[in-house]
Amino acid sequence: MSTHEPLPSPAEAPAPARAGSGRIFSRPVMAWASWDWGSAAFNAVMTTFVFTVYLTSDAFGGEARASQVLGWGLAAAGLLIALLAPVIGQRSDSGGRRKLWLGVNSAIVAVLTALCFFVFPSPEMLILGVALIAAANIFFEFAGVNYNAMLTQVSTPATIGRVSGFGWAMGYVGGIVALVVVLVVFIEPIVPWPGGSSENGLNIRLVAVFSALWFAAFALPVMFTVPEVPRKAAAARVAFFASYGLLVRRVKAIYRQSPHTIYFLLASAVFRDGLAAVFTFGGILAAGTFGFSTSMVIVFAIAANVIAAIGAVLGGFLDDRIGPKRVIIGALVGLLVAGTAILVLGTGSYSFFGINWTADTTFWVFGLLLTLFVGPAQSSSRGYLARLAPVGDEGELFGLYATTGRAVSFLAPALFALCIGLFGSQLYGVIGILVVLLAGLLLLLPVRPPAQVTRAVVPEA
Incomplete structure (x- = not known):
């Protein structure tokens, strides 16, 4: 065990306000995971598959x-998130306003999403559309900081892994359902209706309204079920910019008392960028390298989300039994094996065990295997950090989690592009993703698992 300072006594650091036993199908966990389900309308529909595709069209x-404009807008949003997320989390922790700010930020995201209805297909509307999406991304990440910090309130030390996995799975499945609704109601309506018209981008603009309502509706249950964290009795009111000085002092205290918490933040930032790249470039590879049609890409995306959801649930149960570090290592190894198989077998036809492996068969099998391992790695990463977070300061640490992730978010895209340039084929972009995943794995190996790390006690203002 670590020789760092012992955990604070209950009098020094009261446990967060809990909402129940942490059972998967309890009311608090279901209400908490409902936010993940609803947020998929913003992630999957607005920023991945539908609205940003509309926004980057010839219109x-x-x-x-x-x-290019969208890229710069999202880059600016990422910079603001990296600069502000830790302080946003810190202030909601100390002021006892974690749930309040989750609600406020979620409401802002819903409003900004709904305003995308007014983004008509015209070059003059591009800046408005990018500004709305970029601003919504900022407040979505702020909401996510508070949402992730709530994990310790709806789980117990014995169930934190499976609860985190269940939340991720709800997000994947919610994305599937939202995409299916968008497809059959707005994009290719099975029943003709005026809102299905593509004239003047009406159907896509209505998708924005649908996404806003979907997110708002499913974000409500957590507001009525999970209790607010108590305000810290010893916390003094700190000016906004003074919060950065406090943040630096707290990070130094965490490093002195629990350096492996900082090591994990750094390692996870790298491998999480690789995990994000699996989904970011999966559809691009499916269409560009393996010749999937648009409809087949959508089918693959739906199947990938189903498999990822299953993986997240299974990984969550393993997390509570063998620990999050082992789950993450196993998932990263699985990702490296599956990615290597795509790289090696994706260039022709082979026969193994009496089965003819064509290029598209290879991508279906090993591409879906990739998504099976993404879910457990994402879920256990969140659970890992929740176990290390100083009691009562979970929001601040998850803010740092967001910041470190943003700080290295260029790695996988840059290496993906670099490898394509070096080898002259889109398929070889996979090498760049594998390098990032391997680097994250190597950085994680020397980090102690949560059971061997003492939680830091951070100074108040």
Whole structure:
């Protein structure tokens, strides 16, 4: 065991206000996971598969220019998130307003999403559309900081892994359901109705309204079920910019008392960028390298989300039995094996065990295997950090979690592009993703598991 300072006594650091026993199908856990389900309408529909595709179409002045403007807008949003997320989490922790700010930020995301209805297909509307999506991304990440910090309130030390996994699974499945609704009601309506018209982008603009309502509706249960964290009795009111000085002092205290907490933040930032790249570039590879049609890409995306949800649930149960570090290591090894198989077998046809492996068969099998391992790695990463967070300061640490992730979010995309340039084929972009995953694995190996790390006690203002 670590020789760092012991955990604070209950009098020094009261446990967070809990909402129940942490059983998967208890009312508090279901209400908490409902937010993940609802947030998929923003993640999957608005920022991944539908609205940003609309926003980068020729109607907005050309695909290249629109994509460039969107890229710069999201980059600016990422910078603001990296700068502000830890302080946002810190202030909601100390003020006893974690749930309040989850609700406020979620409401802002819903409003900004709904306002995308007014983004008509015209070059003059591009800046408005990008500004709305970028701003919504900022407040979505702020909401996510408070939401992740609530994990310790709806779980117990014995159930934190499976509860985290269940939340991730709800997000995956919610994305599937939302995408299916969008497809059959707005994009290719099975029953003709005025809202299914593509004239003047009406159907896509209505998708924005649908996404806003979906997110708002499913974000409500957590507001009525999970209790607010208590305000810290010893916490003094700190000016906003003074919060950064306090943040630095607290990070130094965490490093002195529990350095492996900081090591995990750094390691997870790297491998989480690789995990994000699996989904970011999966559809691109399916269409560009393996010749999938648009409809087949959507089918693959739905199947991938189903498999990822199953993986997240199974990984959550393993997390509580063998610990999050072992789950993450196993998942990263699985990702490296599956990714290597795509790289090696994706260039032709082979026969193994009496089965003819064509290129598209290889991608279906090993591409879905990749998504099976993504869920457990994401879920256990959140559970790992929740176990290390100083009691009562979970929001601040999850803010740092967001910041470190944003700080290295260029790695996988840059290496993906670099490897394509070096080897002259889109398929070899997989090498870049594998390098990032391997680097994250190597950084994680020397980090102690939560059971061997003492939680830090951070100074108050």
